[in-house]
Amino acid sequence: MDTRILIVDDDPLICRQLEDLYTSQQYLVSSAGNASEALRLLGEYDFSLAVVDLRIPGTDGIGLTREIREHWPDLDVIMITGYASIKGAVEAIKQGASDYITKPFQKEEILLATEKVLEKRRLLDEINYLRNQLSNRYSFANIVSRNRVMHDIFETIEVLAQNDATVLITGESGTGKELVARAIHYQGKRKSGRFVAINCAAFPDTLLESELFGYERGAFTGAVHDRVGKIELSTGGTLFLDEIESITLNMQLKLLRVLEEREVERLGGNRKVKVNMRVIAATNVELTELVADGRMREDFFYRINVVPVKIPPLRDRIEDIPLLVCEFLRNSEMARERGITRVSNKALSELMGFSWPGNVRELGNVLERAILRTTGPVIREVDLPGAGKRKDLESLRRTYDYEVPLKEYLRRAEKDYLNHVLRKNRGSINLSAKHALVDAATLHRKMKLHGLAREDFRGRGRSEPDQALVG
Ligand SMILES: Nc1ncnc2c1ncn2[C@@H]1O[C@H](COP(=O)(O)OP(=O)(O)O)[C@@H](O)[C@H]1O
Numbered sequence: 001m002d003t004r005i006l007i008v009d010d011d012p013l014i015c016r017q018l019e020d021l022y023t024s025q026q027y028l029v030s031s032a033g034n035a036s037e038a039l040r041l042l043g044e045y046d047f048s049l050a051v052v053d054l055r056i057p058g059t060d061g062i063g064l065t066r067e068i069r070e071h072w073p074d075l076d077v078i079m080i081t082g083y084a085s086i087k088g089a090v091e092a093i094k095q096g097a098s099d100y101i102t103k104p105f106q107k108e109e110i111l112l113a114t115e116k117v118l119e120k121r122r123l124l125d126e127i128n129y130l131r132n133q134l135s136n137r138y139s140f141a142n143i144v145s146r147n148r149v150m151h152d153i154f155e156t157i158e159v160l161a162q163n164d165a166t167v168l169i170t171g172e173s174g175t176g177k178e179l180v181a182r183a184i185h186y187q188g189k190r191k192s193g194r195f196v197a198i199n200c201a202a203f204p205d206t207l208l209e210s211e212l213f214g215y216e217r218g219a220f221t222g223a224v225h226d227r228v229g230k231i232e233l234s235t236g237g238t239l240f241l242d243e244i245e246s247i248t249l250n251m252q253l254k255l256l257r258v259l260e261e262r263e264v265e266r267l268g269g270n271r272k273v274k275v276n277m278r279v280i281a282a283t284n285v286e287l288t289e290l291v292a293d294g295r296m297r298e299d300f301f302y303r304i305n306v307v308p309v310k311i312p313p314l315r316d317r318i319e320d321i322p323l324l325v326c327e328f329l330r331n332s333e334m335a336r337e338r339g340i341t342r343v344s345n346k347a348l349s350e351l352m353g354f355s356w357p358g359n360v361r362e363l364g365n366v367l368e369r370a371i372l373r374t375t376g377p378v379i380r381e382v383d384l385p386g387a388g389k390r391k392d393l394e395s396l397r398r399t400y401d402y403e404v405p406l407k408e409y410l411r412r413a414e415k416d417y418l419n420h421v422l423r424k425n426r427g428s429i430n431l432s433a434k435h436a437l438v439d440a441a442t443l444h445r446k447m448k449l450h451g452l453a454r455e456d457f458r459g460r461g462r463s464e465p466d467q468a469l470v471g
């Protein structure tokens, strides 16, 4: 859309200068020599910005600004003042002008102020636009996306919700696998049943078995009363087997039987119970490789890999980042409490330039930390963890990634630890060294090794304790 600027000044020379300047930058311009002419033009055209001289005949610039605020609340005003009237400029800002420039002015100064105001306006428009989009096309069952592949997944979910096919969701950690699983359940005919999630990686084999199958009193020491397993619980609903790659061959066989026979027997019991659940499994590894390595039974793999759904990593759909940011701020109680409604363009492009190894979950963590640092209504670049330094954002990488060599694993864990302790002690070497039970020299050496500077942990007069930044 064209950007039209209104110039209001009783000095025709200044009007001319500004007109030439703006026209050379492809802006559309109209000029008025007094307030009533300005008001007439305002009624006639759609302006994005008014540049108003403080001293104009009719009413003064401040009166005009007030009037604009009242009738055209979306229109920004830049006030032009003489050297002597800083007071007037302050008053203008109070009345709602976005900025002021003192005469005599430099061209660059004017253009910079103009661009700044218009950029803010564009961002607000973008956010409003996204809000609208969110409420219709770009969201499905709490999942937001404007990405093609994700939209195909939306459609798949709709179809899957209507049947009972077993689904295997793959995708890196934090891409939204559980969210998709829940969508399939809650959009479908099983929504009145339970959605029972179990993280297979969270239990050793024997515990996983009793979690899944339940047990009868006396089945083993400690089984003091009967307990219903998750499989039974999910009857009529959905059983979500998360991190399915971590179950042992032995458990795979037991689960396979349940999937084939659709009945379970509690541990220590002697009675089979019919079960009728929909199974959704999720993993962040390539299961075919496990099969090839002999770590996953082929028959089990085929049994769970009936309908595969592959969620792309966030770095392959960065166009979703503005939407996700919007959605996150909308849902964040903390953002609401602090009156934080948006993210600056610069901060947004910073966020869009990052590779997000921890995907949407990591984006959420970064925003949460940024909210704590932000003092005004807008999250700026400097509010992002590490103030735009990629390597600091990298430190948010999941420490517990077992796919890396031990040395790298320990390096990440150490960095994570130091980050935590330094932040907690606001960059104090002495306190941090004490906490870690190492001497200050060792701490210094390690910080250097990890590229950590104490300045980054000092805080900038925030009211929130830094400990809250660490989850
Ligand atoms: N497309 C999305 N829209 C909104 N929130 C999302 C989206 N994808 C992920 N999230 C959020 O990110 C976090 C991680 O998602 P989750 O489903 O737990 O990922 P995974 O199971 O793949 O590790 C959750 O808080 C989830 O609500």
Ligand SMILES: [Mg+2]
Pocket: 174, 177, 178, 242
């Ligand atoms: Mg998960």
